[in-house]
Amino acid sequence: MPRGELRIYLGAAPGVGKTYAMLEEAQRRADRGTDVVVGLVETHGRAHTDAMIGDLEVVPRREITYRGTGFTEMDLDALLARRPEVAVVDELAHTNVPGSRHEKRWQDIQELLDAGITVLSTVNVQHLESVNDVVAQITGTTQRETVPDEIVRAAEQVELVDMTPEALRRRMAHGNIYRPDKIDAALGNYFRVGNLTALRELALLWLADKVDDQLDRYRAQQGISATWEARERVVVALTGGPEGETLIRRAARIAARSKGADLLAVHVARSDGLADADPAQLARQRVLVESLGGTYHQVLGADVPAALLDFARGVNATQLVLGASRRGRFAQLLSRGVGVTTTALSGPIDVHLVTHPQAGRGRRAAAVPAALSRRRRLLGFALAGLGMPLLTLLLLALPDLSLTNDILLFLAGVIGVALVGGMWPALVAALGGSLLLNWFFTPPLHTLTIAEADNLLALGVFVGVAVAVSWVVDVAARRTREAARASADAQTLATVAGGVLRGERPLPALLDRLRETFGLRAVSVLELAADAEGRPDRARDEGAWRVVASVGDRPACSPSAGETTVPVDDRLTVVLSGRRLEAADRRIVEAFAAQAAVALKQERLAEEAATARPLAEADRMRTALLAAVSHDLRTPLASAKAAVSSLRSPDIEFDADDRDELLATADESLDRLSRLVANLLDMSRLQAGALGVTHAAIGLEDAVPRALDELGPAAADVSTDIPADLPAATADPGLLERVLVNLVANALRHSPPGQPPTVTASAHAGQVELRVIDTGPGIPEDQWEHVFLPFQRLGDRDNQTGVGLGLALSRGLAEAMGGSITPETTPGGGLTMVLRLPAATDTTTEGPQE
Numbered sequence: 001m002p003r004g005e006l007r008i009y010l011g012a013a014p015g016v017g018k019t020y021a022m023l024e025e026a027q028r029r030a031d032r033g034t035d036v037v038v039g040l041v042e043t044h045g046r047a048h049t050d051a052m053i054g055d056l057e058v059v060p061r062r063e064i065t066y067r068g069t070g071f072t073e074m075d076l077d078a079l080l081a082r083r084p085e086v087a088v089v090d091e092l093a094h095t096n097v098p099g100s101r102h103e104k105r106w107q108d109i110q111e112l113l114d115a116g117i118t119v120l121s122t123v124n125v126q127h128l129e130s131v132n133d134v135v136a137q138i139t140g141t142t143q144r145e146t147v148p149d150e151i152v153r154a155a156e157q158v159e160l161v162d163m164t165p166e167a168l169r170r171r172m173a174h175g176n177i178y179r180p181d182k183i184d185a186a187l188g189n190y191f192r193v194g195n196l197t198a199l200r201e202l203a204l205l206w207l208a209d210k211v212d213d214q215l216d217r218y219r220a221q222q223g224i225s226a227t228w229e230a231r232e233r234v235v236v237a238l239t240g241g242p243e244g245e246t247l248i249r250r251a252a253r254i255a256a257r258s259k260g261a262d263l264l265a266v267h268v269a270r271s272d273g274l275a276d277a278d279p280a281q282l283a284r285q286r287v288l289v290e291s292l293g294g295t296y297h298q299v300l301g302a303d304v305p306a307a308l309l310d311f312a313r314g315v316n317a318t319q320l321v322l323g324a325s326r327r328g329r330f331a332q333l334l335s336r337g338v339g340v341t342t343t344a345l346s347g348p349i350d351v352h353l354v355t356h357p358q359a360g361r362g363r364r365a366a367a368v369p370a371a372l373s374r375r376r377r378l379l380g381f382a383l384a385g386l387g388m389p390l391l392t393l394l395l396l397a398l399p400d401l402s403l404t405n406d407i408l409l410f411l412a413g414v415i416g417v418a419l420v421g422g423m424w425p426a427l428v429a430a431l432g433g434s435l436l437l438n439w440f441f442t443p444p445l446h447t448l449t450i451a452e453a454d455n456l457l458a459l460g461v462f463v464g465v466a467v468a469v470s471w472v473v474d475v476a477a478r479r480t481r482e483a484a485r486a487s488a489d490a491q492t493l494a495t496v497a498g499g500v501l502r503g504e505r506p507l508p509a510l511l512d513r514l515r516e517t518f519g520l521r522a523v524s525v526l527e528l529a530a531d532a533e534g535r536p537d538r539a540r541d542e543g544a545w546r547v548v549a550s551v552g553d554r555p556a557c558s559p560s561a562g563e564t565t566v567p568v569d570d571r572l573t574v575v576l577s578g579r580r581l582e583a584a585d586r587r588i589v590e591a592f593a594a595q596a597a598v599a600l601k602q603e604r605l606a607e608e609a610a611t612a613r614p615l616a617e618a619d620r621m622r623t624a625l626l627a628a629v630s631h632d633l634r635t636p637l638a639s640a641k642a643a644v645s646s647l648r649s650p651d652i653e654f655d656a657d658d659r660d661e662l663l664a665t666a667d668e669s670l671d672r673l674s675r676l677v678a679n680l681l682d683m684s685r686l687q688a689g690a691l692g693v694t695h696a697a698i699g700l701e702d703a704v705p706r707a708l709d710e711l712g713p714a715a716a717d718v719s720t721d722i723p724a725d726l727p728a729a730t731a732d733p734g735l736l737e738r739v740l741v742n743l744v745a746n747a748l749r750h751s752p753p754g755q756p757p758t759v760t761a762s763a764h765a766g767q768v769e770l771r772v773i774d775t776g777p778g779i780p781e782d783q784w785e786h787v788f789l790p791f792q793r794l795g796d797r798d799n800q801t802g803v804g805l806g807l808a809l810s811r812g813l814a815e816a817m818g819g820s821i822t823p824e825t826t827p828g829g830g831l832t833m834v835l836r837l838p839a840a841t842d843t844t845t846e847g848p849q850e
Helices: 018-031 047-053 076-082 105-114 129-139 149-153 165-173 180-188 193-222 244-256 279-291 304-314 329-334 337-345 374-396 403-421 423-440 453-502 506-517 583-648 656-688 700-715 733-750 806-816
Strands: 006-011 036-040 062-066 069-073 086-089 118-124 157-161 233-238 262-269 295-300 319-323 350-354 522-528 545-552 564-567 572-577 693-698 719-721 729-731 758-764 767-773 820-825 831-838 847-849
Touching (some): 006 018, 006 193, 018 036, 018 047, 018 086, 018 118, 018 157, 036 076, 062 076, 076 105, 086 105, 105 118, 129 193, 157 193, 165 180, 165 193, 233 244, 233 304, 244 319, 244 350, 262 279, 262 304, 279 295, 279 583, 295 304, 304 319, 304 337, 337 350, 374 403, 374 423, 403 423, 403 453, 423 453, 506 522, 545 572, 545 583, 564 583, 693 700, 693 733, 700 719, 700 758, 729 733, 729 831, 733 767, 733 806
Parallel strands (some): 006 118, 006 157, 036 086, 086 118, 233 262, 233 319, 262 295, 719 758
Antiparallel strands (some): 062 069, 522 545, 522 572, 693 847, 767 831
């Protein structure tokens, strides 16, 4: 059965017309004779949207009861049984009511698609998982209903329903989106022009990426390798040389000239796995590329221009940035070079050849290590010096051999010398062998004269073959050594990377792995003092350096105190102690040093963030406290002042009942004010660690009634169930009463009318447990910890609806008394707060504790 197609209408914000556009498409298909059924559409009371449903068949919704409340959801089974050609299912990111077959509506849609039914649906950009955090930063509201991006990206069609912010706000003001009582709040919060503009840009950019993916798939399916300049992509080629940073910055400036352009850096490594670039330079250049918003890539290729252009065409690049050749003029005469060759083959891709200080200066010749060990080279020279004469004596003892056979045997001897000692001993053997052949075996004998042209040719071929074989053997040995070295370096880098990833602190793990790898005594990272930067005389002073990280025994405290010094930048230097490293090891150490600099930067950023976090928390608490003072404290003050002012007014005569009512209002307001101030002060003491606690044995049968009396008439209907044989709890009587008042007040606030909360108590495992049970709407489990944060209340979007200190203060007070408060789900719906306190023992004593 063919899978159905998914068409999604994407909007930047509610009200742009996604559902209306979806229903328009459904009506068009129905008019063409397509079997279209409405599975679920949320009109939100909008008359125009409701009218657009028209005569489309609507599948009745399924009713679900959850925690005593009835809900309706799409009837998936009925829709599957109906099997229309097209199903209209609104709000892709919707979370289904518990008890439904699937948790999310997009999972329902996946089942419809698997059944071969085409689906039309809608989603807002704020519900996409990848931009959810960005939307929260823009709007200040976190969307809890999200849909994975891959679900939307997999849709056959995604259509953007767009509207300017001004037009959307006009639609809102005309009452076409929300009810009149919500318009002002919406226009002043979520639907601000800045919010809508940012959301619109997010939607456009996300859809542009989706279209870009579709374009790449189409080009791959059609085998199109030519560049389509639908979007600027700047590729910069890196060789691992010192000119890389210049090229990266130049490419970044080119990309910045086009809005939304991509920057990609690529390094073409040799396909034989041998190192031909400085890993330290590449590591630093990769960090630079990523800091400029680009991406770093590495590809393998024996032909650098071909590999570079293959990559550029594969990513649909429009511009390619290369560095001017570092080769000298003579080398450029022999070969056109990568830049010229790439330009000639680039086709529609624009190529920028960027000059730099190293251009035309020639490549710095690296020290080429000997292909074979010194012992093998000496053995080869000895074999050449002794083997050739011994072979001559052997051949003179066999007079029946022809000159051709003599030459072949000498050639075999030269190859043997080459295999043992490499090229130079083999060249000595070839030269000596040619002289011996000429003197002893080539007529006229015992002279260096060659009479016949054939013999001259044979000797020439002998020398040529001997030299060629010697060179091949030497190159093969050198390549083998380089490959082994590259493999060891790669293994070392992989081991170090794994150790860093598994470690809790990347920098010490990196330095420790470096010390172990090269058998060092100690490794230290030194930083130059700010006042010494740019002053060579000051930099030579040992006191100008500071150890920022070190591992091992007796790490160096200055660059001169170590055996090997590897500068990272103008201020950072890695110093190795214990032994001096070989030049071949220095390149890999430089790569580690570059990574050490990155790890140090990350550690410092983390420290700065940790330092800023308490300040931000204090600022948040201060802001919330000011909001609380401006609202919750102001309200009882205003009520009490109004009552007292009325009583003192000489212009109004009050009877006894009115005076009692005004006095009661003032008394109630002042009591409320007293509780709020006490909560604020206690929370301040808790956070400062200065709350005094007096432990005593107290019975809950006495503490609970006092707390209910404190709440007044509101707690008259609260039922209690406290066993007579319940052991006493160890607690502070005053603090315990405050905790109980807050817990019961919270339960009363959220209990439905006619269903007051219940307070029960029990003992278990040396603890006394008191449960405050309500049957209200409850709290989702993932928000249980959220309600214990200061200045938070379930459902709040700001701090102007209440102080929200009750549960936070209660948990703090309980923990100060050695207890705890944890939430549980009430069977049948609601929330249960469980207060656990240590049971009193005979040794329980009273006394204040700080």
